[in-house]
Amino acid sequence: MALINTLLEVNHLSISFGGLRAVDDLNLSIKKGELYGLIGPNGAGKTTAFNLLTGVYKPNEGIIRLDGKNITGLKTIEINKAGIARTFQNIRLFKDLTVLDNVKVGLHNLYSYSTLSAVLRLPSYRKVEKQMDKRAMELLEVFGLAESAHLKASQLPYGKQRKLEIARALATEPKLLLLDEPAAGMNPQETQELMSTITFIRDKFNLTILLIEHDMKLVAGICERLTVLNFGRVLAEGSTSEVLKNPEVITAYLGE
Amino acid sequence: MKELFKKNKDTLITLGIVTGAYIVIEILLKAGALSSLFKGLLVPLCAYIILAVSLNLTVGILGELSLGHAGFMCIGAFTSAFFSKITVGVINPGWLRFVFAILIGFFFAGLFGFLIGMPVLRLKGDYLAIVTLAFGEIIKNIINVLYIGRDSKGLHFSIKDSVSLGLEEDGQMLINGAQGITGTPKDSTFTAGFILIMITLVIILNFIKSREGRAVMAIRDNVIAAESVGINVTKYKLLAFSLSAALAGVAGVLYSHNLNSLMATTKNFGYNMSIMILVFVVLGGIGSIRGSVISAIILTLLPELLRGLSTYRMLIYAIVLIAMMLFNWAPSARAFRERMVAKLPFFKKKSAEKEV
Numbered sequence: 001m002a003l004i005n006t007l008l009e010v011n012h013l014s015i016s017f018g019g020l021r022a023v024d025d026l027n028l029s030i031k032k033g034e035l036y037g038l039i040g041p042n043g044a045g046k047t048t049a050f051n052l053l054t055g056v057y058k059p060n061e062g063i064i065r066l067d068g069k070n071i072t073g074l075k076t077i078e079i080n081k082a083g084i085a086r087t088f089q090n091i092r093l094f095k096d097l098t099v100l101d102n103v104k105v106g107l108h109n110l111y112s113y114s115t116l117s118a119v120l121r122l123p124s125y126r127k128v129e130k131q132m133d134k135r136a137m138e139l140l141e142v143f144g145l146a147e148s149a150h151l152k153a154s155q156l157p158y159g160k161q162r163k164l165e166i167a168r169a170l171a172t173e174p175k176l177l178l179l180d181e182p183a184a185g186m187n188p189q190e191t192q193e194l195m196s197t198i199t200f201i202r203d204k205f206n207l208t209i210l211l212i213e214h215d216m217k218l219v220a221g222i223c224e225r226l227t228v229l230n231f232g233r234v235l236a237e238g239s240t241s242e243v244l245k246n247p248e249v250i251t252a253y254l255g256e
Numbered sequence: 257m258k259e260l261f262k263k264n265k266d267t268l269i270t271l272g273i274v275t276g277a278y279i280v281i282e283i284l285l286k287a288g289a290l291s292s293l294f295k296g297l298l299v300p301l302c303a304y305i306i307l308a309v310s311l312n313l314t315v316g317i318l319g320e321l322s323l324g325h326a327g328f329m330c331i332g333a334f335t336s337a338f339f340s341k342i343t344v345g346v347i348n349p350g351w352l353r354f355v356f357a358i359l360i361g362f363f364f365a366g367l368f369g370f371l372i373g374m375p376v377l378r379l380k381g382d383y384l385a386i387v388t389l390a391f392g393e394i395i396k397n398i399i400n401v402l403y404i405g406r407d408s409k410g411l412h413f414s415i416k417d418s419v420s421l422g423l424e425e426d427g428q429m430l431i432n433g434a435q436g437i438t439g440t441p442k443d444s445t446f447t448a449g450f451i452l453i454m455i456t457l458v459i460i461l462n463f464i465k466s467r468e469g470r471a472v473m474a475i476r477d478n479v480i481a482a483e484s485v486g487i488n489v490t491k492y493k494l495l496a497f498s499l500s501a502a503l504a505g506v507a508g509v510l511y512s513h514n515l516n517s518l519m520a521t522t523k524n525f526g527y528n529m530s531i532m533i534l535v536f537v538v539l540g541g542i543g544s545i546r547g548s549v550i551s552a553i554i555l556t557l558l559p560e561l562l563r564g565l566s567t568y569r570m571l572i573y574a575i576v577l578i579a580m581m582l583f584n585w586a587p588s589a590r591a592f593r594e595r596m597v598a599k600l601p602f603f604k605k606k607s608a609e610k611e612v
Binding site: 054056075076077080081086088092093094095096097101104106108109111112113115118120121125128129132168169171172 | 467468474476477478486
């Protein structure tokens with residue numbers, strides 16, 4: 001029986017590629033509003049775990065529950081509609097669309113008008129597009145991207161591209177946001193800024209956030225609880241300060 | 257109103273260019289300044305423009321290479337010509353029949369786009385190109401062995417020969433295999449072509465700027481990311497592909513109602529045609545609708561204008577192709593063009609705006 005304030009409940013999740021058990025018996029329980037970290041050495045299965053949670057891969061075993069609802073084996077778009085959005089380790093923006101349109105694609109399922117009213121530019125088209133523009137601009141403002149709204153996504157500097165990915169994910173109004181190495185490639189100052197942005201959006205949008213990160217300063221700074229993966233298996237879990245003191249974790253991951 | 261103009265500036269410029277070209281040609285026609293050869297080229301030119309613009313929806317907006325576009329044009333041409341032939345004298349006036357013919361061409365080409373798209377769009381890149389090429393040829397070849405006749409007992413079908421239809425003495429051949437359809441009413445006019453181009457442009461340009469158009473472009477740019485934000489990839493791929501096919505069908509209607517005898521040959525509905533349309537699209541700029549219109553016009557008229565040079569005609573055509581390609585896409589040529597444009601007073605404001 002899942003606790004009422006648990007948002008994501010993962011039990012015995014496993015997947016094999018050939019003979020390799022990339023994720024082996026993963027258990028996770030993330031509370032509503034929590035900022036949770038998933039860490040581990042390269043190749044530990046973190047991104048594979050994300051791909052399982054978002055339906056890119058189907059698990060061989062195990063159950064994923066979001067807000068009490070079983071979402072195991074659903075398609076990516078259904079899982080997104082159920083309330084999980086994500087960003088990617090290697091940025092995946094719609095590079096030839098404008099920054100604004102990237103976010104508006106994220107709004108796709110929340111607003112609607114018929115193809116006919118679009119082609120004929122009927123009032124419903126104008127009205128809904130206006131609402132979408134307004135909502136998208138609000139999101140861009142949160143990330144300081146409003147001034148770049150009409151640039152192509154590929155024209156943005158690297159750090160802003162990462163932010164735009166988060167904005168696009170947030171546009172789908174998720175309950176759970178998965179961030180795959182949000183600070184990768186950022187300098188210390190940008191990372192600092194990102195940390196405050198992440199906590200800010202968590203509070204503003206009532207989010208629960210699960211993130212993969214290698215930057216220990218960021219992990220120690222904002223994550224409340226951690227799970228450490230090693231060779232696909234859970235090595236340790238618990239509150240951030242405890243886990244980071246765990247000698248096994250230090251040996252496996254942080255170095256002697 | 258001003259805001260409305262600003263938002264739709266690109267669309268309005270494109271429509272303006274087409275309207276301007278139409279008016280100029282109409283004036284030349286009225287003045288009798290055009291050769292009969294040129295006049296004969298006007299309706300096919302309109303069809304080519306529609307084909308290029310609609311193929312750009314698949315190639316530029318959806319980002320999938322299709323080499324079977326002429327196949328969909330073929331379906332539009334034959335279904336509508338068949339319809340017009342059996343309803344001549346039944347549906348009056350003529351323009352109303354033509355409107356129905358256009359809708360039928362649109363519908364059937366779109367339907368086949370949907371049916372063929374379902375299995376084919378699972379493929380990507382070169383594989384998709386080859387399979388669409390094959391489907392285009394299949395369509396053409398099936399129509400080449402199709403015999404349909406009509407007598408007092410109703411319609412007769414055969415895929416063998418005209419004799420096996422077993423028509424009565426007074427029976428009428430409607431589709432006669434490789435000889436195709438003869439006696440389609442000549443409903444296509446230059447003005448009808450112009451109107452259809454405008455409708456096609458409005459449909460495609462407005463579609464691109466809609467919620468669904470954005471979804472299609474998102475799929476083009478990154479399928480995995482599009483799925484992650486809840487875009488139904490199969491649905492929007494099929495939508496764009498079917499719409500593109502349906503509009504190619506409209507071009508087919510225009511093309512077939514301009515000919516006395518409609519035959520499905522390699523030249524008009526085979527891969528030659530598909531490749532030619534693709535050349536229009538690539539040359540005008542993949543994803544640039546206006547570019548497709550302009551390159552379709554230039555490349556259709558060029559061989560005719562060069563006819564006087566007889567043997568060197570195709571050589572010059574090839575050189576112009578290469579030169580245009582360089583002018584459009586070579587980085588140094590693009591930089592040069594941008595500098596030139598920045599010097600013009602009209603565009604100065606525009607480039608200043610961009611920097612803001």
